[in-house]
Amino acid sequence: MNSFTFFASITLYFLTSVNSSILAQVVPSKEVNWEQLNPARGDQSPQAGTLWGDRKADVATGFLLKPVDGFESPAHIHNVSYRGIVISGVIHNDDPAAEHMWMPTGSFWTQPAGESHITAAEGTETLAYIEIDSGPYLVMPADEAFDNGERPINAHESNIVWMNATDISWAAAAQNATEVALLWGQHAPGQERGILVKIPKGWMGQIQTDGSHLKSVVISGELYYQDTPSKSIALDAGSYFAGDSEEVHPITISEMSTLYLRSDGRIKIKKNK
Numbered sequence: 001m002n003s004f005t006f007f008a009s010i011t012l013y014f015l016t017s018v019n020s021s022i023l024a025q026v027v028p029s030k031e032v033n034w035e036q037l038n039p040a041r042g043d044q045s046p047q048a049g050t051l052w053g054d055r056k057a058d059v060a061t062g063f064l065l066k067p068v069d070g071f072e073s074p075a076h077i078h079n080v081s082y083r084g085i086v087i088s089g090v091i092h093n094d095d096p097a098a099e100h101m102w103m104p105t106g107s108f109w110t111q112p113a114g115e116s117h118i119t120a121a122e123g124t125e126t127l128a129y130i131e132i133d134s135g136p137y138l139v140m141p142a143d144e145a146f147d148n149g150e151r152p153i154n155a156h157e158s159n160i161v162w163m164n165a166t167d168i169s170w171a172a173a174a175q176n177a178t179e180v181a182l183l184w185g186q187h188a189p190g191q192e193r194g195i196l197v198k199i200p201k202g203w204m205g206q207i208q209t210d211g212s213h214l215k216s217v218v219i220s221g222e223l224y225y226q227d228t229p230s231k232s233i234a235l236d237a238g239s240y241f242a243g244d245s246e247e248v249h250p251i252t253i254s255e256m257s258t259l260y261l262r263s264d265g266r267i268k269i270k271k272n273k
Contacts, residue, residue, distance in 0.1 A: 024247055026225050027051060029218075029238035032064060038139045046071060046121075051129075051240040052215060055137040062215065062262075064238055065128045067091075067121040074118065075142035081113045081150055083131045083184060083194070085260055086157075087219055087237050089123025094154065096142075105220050106157035106196070106258055108183050112150035116142040127238055129217050129260060131194070162198065178203075178269050183260075194262045197269065199223075203253040204272045208246060211265020215242045216249070221257025226250045 032049035039045060046067035053061030065084070075096040084093065090102040093109050096118050103109065111117060130137075162179040178199055185193025190211070196219065208214065218239045224232040225241055232252070235241065241249060245265070261267050 024225075024241060024243040024249060025052075026233055026235070027240040028233060029236055032238065034066065037065065040139075044071075048130075051217065052242060053132075053135070055132065055135050058135050060131075060133050061135055061137065062129065062131045062217065062240075065130050067119070067126055069122060069124045069126065071126075072118060072120040075116050076118075077114050077116055077140050077142055077145050078111065079113055079136075079138045079140060080132050080134055081148070082111050082137070084109045084111070085129045085183075085196075085217075085219055087127040087129060089121055089126025091126065091128055092120040093117060094152075101154060101156070103154065104157050106160065108153070108155045108160065108196075110150075110153045110184075112152055113148045114144075114146035115148075115150075115152060116145045117152075129219070129238075131262070133192075160196065187266075190264055192262065192264050194260065195267065197259045197261055197267075199253050199257050199259065199269075201253055201256045205251065205270050206268075206272070207249045207251065207259075207261070207270075208243075208268050209263040209265045210246070210268070211263045212245050213242065213263060214247065214249070214267065215262040216240065217260045219258040219260055221253065222255040223257050224252045224254060226252055 034047040034049045036045040037048040046065055049064040051062045051064065053059050055061045055063055086103050086105050086107045088105055090104050092100045092102055093111060094101060094117060096116060100120065160181045162181050164179060178197060181196040183194045183196060185191060187193055218235050218237050220237050222234065222236045225235055226232040243249060
């Protein structure tokens, strides 16, 4: 696998933000419901917690992956390509013959459909975010491998290149040392893209998009999603919030946080005055 340097049902909270009448979807990590990712493996199967979409249907989906400490899969393939971001613990994902390259929190990888690989994990609280653009997400035998033309990427956290958001044309006004790393996609109107954003402790402001939707997963740190000055919801690593076009997401960063953001429009990150 190449390594590059580059930049189930759930309990939901539906909030009306101060500056918008559109409802936001907010899912604290403690409210995620878990089920076996691959029931055929029984107790050896990692757990999966769907945040949005439906990994069993032909739709784009984002879900959490929770393997046990010491997990190592047999060689296998998937029928669809996926992207992954490590939230906690360390994960290895590569060709069955490759030496382990452990990826810590904030690392990013891609797995093309049809390519034989193994996945391994270490850590008692290992967690990753997995995203597909279509489903269903299936685990299939390695002897059914095929080449779909894509090539995999393993990007260790230390190889992610961060840019000041104020210098990026496709991220609207950002303030107070916010940093951004492009992970995938095209930054043209109507095109899907995924980025990582670092926001420092004490930052208070809003995130929104001029596209049709915004999805956000907390990769590290902790923040408060605030509907009014007296009503907020704590979101730690593995939590999720989302909304439709122009929905304003008011947040307060209580611990330096890294967020994964997905949208089909410009992402606006604005500190309160």
